[in-house]
Amino acid sequence: MNHTSVRHTDHIPADLRKEWAAAGYYPGQDLYSLFRGHARRSPGAAAVLDAEGTVSYGELDQTARRLAAGLAQLGIGHGDVVAVQLPNARLACAVDLAVAAVGAIVLPFPLGRGDRDAVSLLRRSEAVAVITVADHHGYPCAERIRKHADALPMLRAVIVAGDGAAETPGCVPIEALFATSAAEFAPREIDPDGPVRILVTSGSEAEPKMVLYSHNALAGGRGVMMAGLHPGAPATMRNLFLVPLASAFGSSGTPVTLATLGGSLVLRPAFDAIATLRTITETRPTHLLGVPTMLRMLLDCPEIRHTDLSSLKAAVLGGSALDLDTARRAEDLLGCAVVSLYGSADGVSCNSGLGRYDGTVGRPDPAVADIRVVGPDATEVAAGATGEVVARGPMSPLSYVNSPELDASQRTPDGWTRTGDLGLIDEEGRLRIVGRRKDVVIRGGLNISPAEVESVLITHPAIRDVACVAVADPLYGERVCACVATSAQLRLADVTAHLAAAGMEPRKFPERLLLLASLPLGAAGKVDRQALRVRAAEQGAGETRSGQEEVTA
Template sequence: MVSHTKMPSQIRTSSNYWPHQAQLVFRASMSAPDSPSAQLETPIREGPTPAMSNSSAILPPLIADLQAVAARQPDAVAVIDERSEMSYGSFTRLVSARAQALERAGLQRGDRVALIAENSAMFLVSAFAVWEAGGVLVTVYPSTAPADLAYTLRDASPVAALADAATVDAVRSALPASVPVAVIDVADFTCASFGRDRLPNPTDLREPLFMICYSSGTTSRPKAIMLSHTALHHGATAYARVWRFNPSDKAIVCMPMAWLYGLCTTAMSTLLAGGTVISLRRSAPALIASAVERHRATVITGVTTIFAKLVKYLEDRESADLSSLRFAVSGGEPRNEVAFQRFRDLVGVPVHDNFCSSECFPLITYDPFADPSPILGSAGRLVPGSELRIVSPVGADVPVGEVGEALARGTGLMLGYWNDAEETAAALTVDGWYRTKDLVRLDADGYVYVVGRLSDMIIRGGSNVSPAEVERVLRMHPAVRDATVIGLPDPVYGEEVVAAVVCAETHDFDAEGVRTFAKEQLASYKVPTRLVQVDHLPSNTTTGKVNRRQVAALIAEADPR
């Protein structure tokens, strides 16, 4: 259920929205878990983080909660990676030891420390160590290109950087010699003394800065998302509660921990619930399937493309046993209902959804107890602590059932973009709403349906075409394994609708047959004018999402016009 309230509108100066009389705000009325075994023993602490210096002062609630879990179950397994298995007692002791090492090197409250490493137990140890020592964690994708890495680290201006063996050389090359770089995946962790030459943290934020998360930067320079402790702590605890995590859960973390989806949504929520994090450096289907089988994992999170690839892998290997899974969730891309249904057929578990952004999370997802099976095409319902508005291009609220841009607000709202007031002003309305740039609609029962991205929208002859809608129809055809739809220039209609199609191995590709099928499901202007057969859909090496720019290049190569 979702409640909605008419709220007096504040006068907005943003050129994106005109003021109006009232705001239609949707809030979650999702009930709390009713199973004692599914509840967290540590309550959510609402409100700003108490002032703290280094580890000798009051610990951030996030660290205190982790230590409370370790005190209850010191011998339980906290993290498993490719190298080792670490208990909660060992994990928290190592976190404290490394926090003290950072303090001895000169870390002071508010100092920014960059972490550039692949997924591992030591990534998590390092992140929590920075926080325990009072520092601000800065995460950067380990696969970041050298030019972007140099830009990012120059922009973040950290007092030190932490890297693993795979990234340390690139990190050292990207930083001035005066900034120390410590290697995290070693037994004897040491760090040279920190310098004090850095940009100060902003002083006008609503809460102290706790983390900066750099985006993957697929279309422009990476954006630096500033987050508070309250946002991280609430996000991890809220996911653990809504998804009913408990100490018996073992969660596959194959999404980069440099991304909040991997770090907070999956890893931190699992740890605060007392479960086990199974850390994978890659999201390769073989690695995922092997880890689920070997460790009897119960939870997996990923993007849609990962599940589609996993389906293909499982179809070729009928002996794979993933029956231990109880919960699977996808996010970051439009739902692929055909692949998700096939995953359910093969594994016995439906794929639920998680819709949000790093700028404001959590927002929309499923409670697997309330909704054992996801609603076809829906991303789920509002998470407690989050608010949603759906507005027209001029900022007017649209009625229930109609499509508009999603505006998000809640405990997990970002503090802004680091060192970029212009982007912050463009992303946040003056009354505190984040512009997601996602088009959604809400039904009468409170389920949210993601229609597409504003930036992906194709405008053909003045009419809007959502790629996600067309992709969904194409995947329903038995000859289509997967498809990505993009808009390409058209001299008459402005843009043409073009689909890159991966053919199912059991069928011959008949482009006209697929187009005829699409005409039965779609308005004529939405039907692809071209269907180009490709062997695969290129994905972003960082997030695993389909890379639409590379798809356009692939189409140009396969079918030049």
């Protein structure tokens, strides 16, 4: 069987990779071998605690090996891309491990992305197979992908799981892969510097970027980052992922928590605040991993005051900025450290650590990713000066997938990734993110940072959550619309008065206001800003400041 192979070049100089390996930053083993080592040493240890119960390392290994044998019988092997769209549960973990075990490359993407996104990812990655569910909240995922087969010449199989799998025409039920036994699978030797996983951005690009990672980059750089967030032995880490494992944030799940650290994953198929509190009581996780909006939903639940949270060591928040007010509430109610994690699929990570949150994302760790702030001429700026954040380190990815134009625009010749984020490093070496280079509202030539406005609005006592987006305007080009989660009858004048009291210049004030019960979350668990832009545009989102009119949705 001929195998396809993702075309890639490692944009990190080979000598640097060797230096990091010599420094001990890389384990020098592929992900499945790392996992297999934990399974042999502690076969009875809990690997995954999901809605079905607990599965041990030994049991998960048996499942992964059977799946790997089934994938091999389908002709899937070295260098092939296998797309995976599954809910947070043991099967997603077993599939991840099985794809890695046969030397293939997993392309996970969350449920909830429509078939337009799915087809784009499958086409551009040249995936040979996709593993998905028959139904997700009434949406026939497998059937919809199968209908696009003519546009996907490399796709050889749609493998379907869940209720209705056997009745999905033209698809392979995942039970067929389990027809083989674990004993039929013989692991092959796999280059730890070779590709294993594609991370998909959840940003606002017309087509999401796909970023290719090696075994070493995931187990090395990301492994060091995760281990540093746990005061005990890594194997005692029990991580409750509130975001999809198929998101970029979720890549610290199976490859890192299980394969690298030998810890446990706590998983539920979807986020629900009350159910999450119940899960904490039942499973005793050490860490919560989610986005600030999810944390605010938890803190607003009256049930939180009657939940045993004593197992928690840290709440790790990524995906958007974390304000001090939310952090302080969480520290008080959860009784644990609150960590602001800055990271992206493009290859950057830094976090505020286990101390009291100070509003920064901490000091960069060269064992994870060296981070610099540079000016327009690409030279490093002085401490305290704002510039673009660039990163390079052991966790750096190999390349963008089949996209030489992105490699040329986003990577420097010596391997630094241009993040597009604006930040500064203060006199004490702490990194502060101040916004996105592209996430700017341009009102009549004035650049307004939504992140700056949001950081002040979230301190309003009646505002539970907020996101500022641009709305088109015939006179100024764009205006700022504040999309606010609240139960109060706020008016635009209330919002602007709060900003004025904080000392913000009036030119940056939102001129439209959209009141919501809660902010919508996208498939990856982050606030869906595109959905907010559409809603604001469709509903008019009120008038300008002079009209003082608002819309409640």
